[in-house]
Amino acid sequence: MTVPINWYLDSIFPGGSKSPEFATFVAQLTADLAAAKAQPPLPALTPETQSQWIDTINQLYDLSKRLFHAGSFTGCLVSQNVNDDKARLLDGELDSQHAQLETLWTRFAATAAEQPDAAWHALLATDALQPVAFDLNEHRTQAKEKLPAEMEALIAELAADGYHAWDQLYNVVSGSKQVQFEENGKTKTMSLGQLQSKYTDAPDRAVRQRAFTLFEDTWTELAPVVSMALNYQAGFRLTTYRHRGWESVLKEPLFDNRMQRETLDAMWDVIARKSDRLLDYFAAKAKLIGVDRLPWFDVNAPVGNLKSNFEFEDAANFVVENLARVNPDIANFCRMAIDSGWVESENRSGKRAGAFCTRLPLKGETRVFMTFNGSYNGLSTLAHELGHGYHGYVLRDMPFGAQRYTMSVAETASTFNELVVTDAYLNQTTDAGERLGLLDRKLGDAVAFLMNIRARFDFEREFFARRANGQLSVDELSELMVHAQKTAYHDGLAQYHPLFWASKLHFYITRAPFYNFPYTFGFLFSHGIYAMAQEAGAAFKDRYIALLRDTGSMDTETLAKTHLGVDLTKPAFWETAVDEVLADVTPFVEMVNQM
Ligand SMILES: [Zn+2]
Numbered sequence: 001m002t003v004p005i006n007w008y009l010d011s012i013f014p015g016g017s018k019s020p021e022f023a024t025f026v027a028q029l030t031a032d033l034a035a036a037k038a039q040p041p042l043p044a045l046t047p048e049t050q051s052q053w054i055d056t057i058n059q060l061y062d063l064s065k066r067l068f069h070a071g072s073f074t075g076c077l078v079s080q081n082v083n084d085d086k087a088r089l090l091d092g093e094l095d096s097q098h099a100q101l102e103t104l105w106t107r108f109a110a111t112a113a114e115q116p117d118a119a120w121h122a123l124l125a126t127d128a129l130q131p132v133a134f135d136l137n138e139h140r141t142q143a144k145e146k147l148p149a150e151m152e153a154l155i156a157e158l159a160a161d162g163y164h165a166w167d168q169l170y171n172v173v174s175g176s177k178q179v180q181f182e183e184n185g186k187t188k189t190m191s192l193g194q195l196q197s198k199y200t201d202a203p204d205r206a207v208r209q210r211a212f213t214l215f216e217d218t219w220t221e222l223a224p225v226v227s228m229a230l231n232y233q234a235g236f237r238l239t240t241y242r243h244r245g246w247e248s249v250l251k252e253p254l255f256d257n258r259m260q261r262e263t264l265d266a267m268w269d270v271i272a273r274k275s276d277r278l279l280d281y282f283a284a285k286a287k288l289i290g291v292d293r294l295p296w297f298d299v300n301a302p303v304g305n306l307k308s309n310f311e312f313e314d315a316a317n318f319v320v321e322n323l324a325r326v327n328p329d330i331a332n333f334c335r336m337a338i339d340s341g342w343v344e345s346e347n348r349s350g351k352r353a354g355a356f357c358t359r360l361p362l363k364g365e366t367r368v369f370m371t372f373n374g375s376y377n378g379l380s381t382l383a384h385e386l387g388h389g390y391h392g393y394v395l396r397d398m399p400f401g402a403q404r405y406t407m408s409v410a411e412t413a414s415t416f417n418e419l420v421v422t423d424a425y426l427n428q429t430t431d432a433g434e435r436l437g438l439l440d441r442k443l444g445d446a447v448a449f450l451m452n453i454r455a456r457f458d459f460e461r462e463f464f465a466r467r468a469n470g471q472l473s474v475d476e477l478s479e480l481m482v483h484a485q486k487t488a489y490h491d492g493l494a495q496y497h498p499l500f501w502a503s504k505l506h507f508y509i510t511r512a513p514f515y516n517f518p519y520t521f522g523f524l525f526s527h528g529i530y531a532m533a534q535e536a537g538a539a540f541k542d543r544y545i546a547l548l549r550d551t552g553s554m555d556t557e558t559l560a561k562t563h564l565g566v567d568l569t570k571p572a573f574w575e576t577a578v579d580e581v582l583a584d585v586t587p588f589v590e591m592v593n594q595m
Helices: 020-038 050-080 085-114 117-124 130-145 149-161 163-176 192-201 205-244 251-256 261-289 312-326 328-339 376-394 412-428 432-467 474-488 517-549 556-564 571-582 585-594
Strands: 178-183 186-191 356-360 365-369
Touching (some): 020 085, 050 085, 050 117, 050 365, 085 149, 149 163, 149 205, 178 192, 186 192, 205 474, 261 432, 261 571, 312 412, 328 517, 365 376, 376 432, 376 517, 432 517, 432 571, 517 556
Antiparallel strands (some): 356 365
């Protein structure tokens, strides 16, 4: 049997964007949201009103689950055909439903914050709500930390035209800019994203260098405008925090990621101590490229030679067979997902770029979207996205309020799958070019997570500390950036990227401040788990599943303590994880020395 290369969406709602069933589903959801909004406020929480509270909460979760389901479906439709205008319309229409639902939750959380602790805890102890107590407590705690409901509502409304508008302005400025780039005698018009992949991925060093120079020049031109976006949105955030009485800019991102400050500090301390091991990798790679020291644009330069003509079916079989050696449960899920048409992998035009995995909670199913082009990268992406799918799958029978996990642990299962498959491939290939290419790929990740993201975090923290006393000029921002890069890269590069603060979209995402450290946390968390899984062998399987099942109902420290028996606020776990990541340096250096 040949495996399907297109996903099957008709079992979710038949008929794609013209589905009458989907139209009915959305109409009902719209009506139910309006009815929920029209309900009178909840009465004071007492033993007598407890059941009314339970009904309201169940209704909120029911609406959330249905809206999530609808959003996943339209997300799939839009991605599989970017020219499906009807799908885009349907997707856009859900925005207002999301805003309404958010208002309902905010109203509920504010009311919950006003209730006495004893009555609240009695409510959460009921059989109906105990499984979602963690999530409900989070809503209430957050409301307690904020200003009174009407002031928060005003901030949210002003943020739409102020705070978040700077984010949108950045997207327009960076997204609409085009440049002329000459290659092989032909001048091409490119977006800044395309130019960036030229300076990182082009095999020809001269092309990389020219692309990087043009990239920096272009951002020099845009810097005065985007520095306003950065300064003003930071000002908005700092003012809001000041009124709420929040002293640290890390309070919000740490809360959003269910993490303690001690954990973050322990992680960065270990990285600061150990990441200079990557300097040996830089030296070996410089030797390979033929330069004394790597400049910024050579760090990701392609080396080695990875196979690029995989058939999808072979790639799928490789993923399943090798995951089976580590955990048959994951392998069975992957086989089922691939054979049942849960994966859209066809290489055709008209599809959205990139890859993702989405959950359809009303069906207990997931769907994976990607474009498989036969490269090793495609094989690895398949393993990665199926890891997300598996994570969603083990959560499928939990109450919806216990299914939401944060960015910090979102990449646990995906990175785990990727590691298993990459190591299996490394062990099986006898081709030196392939081995070198794979090791370089893994070490490229190490540089990204242990150095590049560390520089972003240090920059952002320092920027906010200084911004509290006034705006920073373009030059000051660039100086700050280079300083952070030199520290994170242990002075190991010949040239840095001063305007990185301007070119990196992540600094401008107002809905997720400090969109950096959760990446490094997740990467190392998964490596630590992978190291433990290798040591524990088959016995680890059940612990892994139990850990994934609790990602929606525990903070990260409790999750690690309960299922791995480790204390994330102490260095030991991070040392194991970082050592696991850095173990590839020696074989890479040895290979280069033998060449
Ligand atoms: Zn992922």
